[in-house]
Amino acid sequence: MRIISLLKGKCPQCEKKDIFKSNGNLLKLQIPEMNNTCKNCNFKFEKEPGFFFGAMFVSYAVTAAEFIAVFIVSHFILGLSLLTSFFMVIIIAIILSGYNFRLSRSIWIYLFAKPKVKA
Template identity: 50%
Template sequence: MSQFIDILEEKCPKCGVGKVFATKGNPLLFRMPHMNANCPNCNHKFEKETGYFFGSMYVSYGLTVAEMIAAFIVAHFFIKSYAGMMSLIAGLAVLLSTFNFRLSRMIWIYMLDGKNRTV
C-alpha cells in the first residue's frame, strides 16, 4: 500500500523521499512534465538506459483507455449526441495527458525498480 501512495506522490522507488519529477507540466500551457535524471535525495538514476521509458507508453495507453471508458460510462447518462461525447472524450484525453504521462512513468519505474528500497 505504501508503494501505491509513493507512486501517486511521485517518490523515488529506492529511498521513498526524493521526487521523480521536477515539474508537473500543464497541458493548457503546452508544458510537459520535467523528470529529474537522478533522485535529489539518494542520487538513484531513474532512466537506466536510452529508451527505458518506451514501455511506459503501453501503461499510458491502458490508463487512457480505462479513463475514457469510465468517462463514457458516466457521461452517456447526460450526453446524448455523438459529437458531444467525442468532444468530452477528446478534451479529457488532453487534460489528463500530463497526469497520465507522470503516472505511467511512475508505474513503469516501480514495476522494474520498485523493490530495491533499502530503508
C-alpha cells in the same frame, strides 16, 4: 503506501523525493521534466537510454482505461448523449494528458524498481 507514492510520482526506492522536476504545462505545450536521479537516495530514474519507450504502452493502457471510465460515467450514469459523452472523453483526455505522462512513467519505473529494505 507504495501506490500513493506511485500516484504522486515519488522515488520508487525511498518514496521521499519527486521523480519529476516540473509538472509540465499544457497551455505552453511543455511536457513534464524529470530529475535524473533521486535527490534523497540517488536512485537513477532512467535506468538505460530508451528505458521509457515501454512507458508508452503503459500510457496507452492508462488512457484507454480513462476513456472507458469517462464514457461509462457520462453515457450510462449521467445519461448524456453519445456525442456529448464523446466530447467529455476528449476534454478529460486533454486535461489529464500531463498527468498521464507522469503517471505512465511512474508506473513504468515502479515496475522495475524494488523498494529499499528498511534496516
